[in-house]
Amino acid sequence: MRIIVVGGAGTIGQRLVPILRSRGHDVVVAGRTSGDVHVDLTVHTTIEAMYRNAGTVDCVVSIAAHGALDEFTALTSDALLANMRAKFFGQVDLVLTGQHFCADRAGFVLTSGIFADQAWPRVTGGGVISGALHSFVLSAAIELPREMRINVVSPTMVGDSVDAFADQFPGMRQVPMDELVGHYLRCVEGNDTGRIIRAYG
Numbered sequence: 001m002r003i004i005v006v007g008g009a010g011t012i013g014q015r016l017v018p019i020l021r022s023r024g025h026d027v028v029v030a031g032r033t034s035g036d037v038h039v040d041l042t043v044h045t046t047i048e049a050m051y052r053n054a055g056t057v058d059c060v061v062s063i064a065a066h067g068a069l070d071e072f073t074a075l076t077s078d079a080l081l082a083n084m085r086a087k088f089f090g091q092v093d094l095v096l097t098g099q100h101f102c103a104d105r106a107g108f109v110l111t112s113g114i115f116a117d118q119a120w121p122r123v124t125g126g127g128v129i130s131g132a133l134h135s136f137v138l139s140a141a142i143e144l145p146r147e148m149r150i151n152v153v154s155p156t157m158v159g160d161s162v163d164a165f166a167d168q169f170p171g172m173r174q175v176p177m178d179e180l181v182g183h184y185l186r187c188v189e190g191n192d193t194g195r196i197i198r199a200y201g
């Protein structure tokens with residue numbers, strides 16, 4: 001399969017990409033400055049250019065762009081919208097644009113996060129982004145043309161991020177990297193569609 005992994009140079013991507021390659025897939029890593037091709041999820045023209053230049057794509061995996069922390073009592077709708085720009089609207093744009101370029105039966109694998117289901121201080125934006133992604137995937141799964149598939153992986157804090165995030169999210173469970181990578185692999189190689197995979201450890 002020819003697979004674009006947006007965010008493939010990141011924490012999760014660095015684990016997933018070598019395994020996809022070891023299984024014989026032709027993987028193109030994309031990022032704003034990292035990777036083989038450059039794309040910014042907040043800029044539609046770069047998404048369209050990525051697809052135009054990519055040739056036939058059988059699967060798009062997105063593991064890029066975080067929601068920012070916020071302060072609820074100071075939060076504005078404009079700030080929330082800005083927070084949603086990359087991780088929500090960017091991933092949505094990857095699918096809405098990608099449906100016109102990708103191969104028949106192509107798969108999309110998006111990434112959300114545990115805050116869709118679990119409230120946590122200072123992550124109103126993160127929760128809204130991930131919850132909205134789950135709803136988007138349910139709709140897209142029944143609307144995508146040419147038997148395309150779509151699923152979303154919703155991780156808790158991942159094993160490789162514990163050192164970076166444990167102080168920010170004390171007591172949060174973690175998901176081991178091999179278990180998480182297994183979820184992405186099943187989305188890429190399997191036949192499921194419309195699934196929200198809660199990787200909550």
Ligand SMILES: NC(=O)c1ccc[n+]([C@@H]2O[C@H](COP(=O)([O-])OP(=O)(O)OC[C@H]3O[C@@H](n4cnc5c(N)ncnc54)[C@H](OP(=O)(O)O)[C@@H]3O)[C@@H](O)[C@H]2O)c1
Nearest residue numbers: 007010011012031032033034040041063064113157158161
């Ligand atoms: N790590 C965790 O514990 C955890 C837990 C739950 C959910 N998640 C979610 O999983 C996803 C990946 O997390 P991660 O920890 O692997 O992230 P990461 O280490 O920060 O890597 C993010 C990757 O995305 C690329 N990227 C960032 N913004 C982008 C944009 N606007 N357009 C295109 N590429 C962009 C970055 O490359 P460039 O800088 O070159 O663009 C980088 O390769 C995120 O959505 C995150 O919220 C992570």
